[in-house]
Amino acid sequence: MEETEQYLEKRIKQHKYDCRNERQYTEDKTALAKHHFENGHKFRFGDVRIVDAEINGYERKLSEMIHISMRDTVNIKNDTDGLSSVYRIIYVVAGVKNPKLIVDDYEYLINRKDHASRKTMWLCSQYHKIKCKSRIITYGKTVKINSSHNHPPKVPDKTHAIPQSVTILRNI
Structure with a gap:
């Protein structure tokens, strides 16, 4: 679960690249790649869907925090530190x-x-x-x-x- 200004296909490509074996010991991995290597889970990159769309950057970030807090995701949960309970x-x-x-x-x-x-x-x-x-x-x-x-x-x-x-x- 993440917000991005990039095209979806480009972001999926980045996640696939991060999950390649030669990236296992690099420090700059996403939470998704860390989860992949630590738990052996394989992600279905062909089964991705957009759950919300916001043009405004602030509202997009806020929407991401809300969706992360309401779902069981592999995100690092400090992604939601700025989220009020309202x-x-x-x-x-x-x-x-x-x-x-x-x-x-x-x-x-x-x-x-x-x-x-x-x-x-x-x-x-x-x-x-x-x-x-x-x-x-x-x-x-x-x-x-x-x-x-x-x-x-x-x-x-x-x-x-x-x-x-x-x-x-x-x-x-």
Whole structure:
């Protein structure tokens, strides 16, 4: 997991080069190459995908830190030292009629949109079933959590969900 301004193919080539046997004892290896040599793991360089794209360099670096902190990666974890706990990944399950948000393993459904303020109000998906009153408001890349849940989280299926890096504001 890393951010780069380079073309993806060029960065993959650099990683492949770093993982060659003659580079095993060099000092200037990436975390990926160190992991390869220390653990014997082989990486599938043909199976690489872009998880986020940001034009702004600061936002790209921030997005990288968020993705590293939320996944089991081979990155050196000090890559995330500058990351505040307010930045998180949420998941958007797109749907024309019923889109969903997944925040902290809780699912939310759209309650209403306020087009004037560009805010969307969301209800916990368990509202009708067990009267969970947790609500969130989204605007831009900000998620404001207004109340807590009356039930434990249930790990939802994120197979078709799109990860988004956001700022979380908790008002509970």
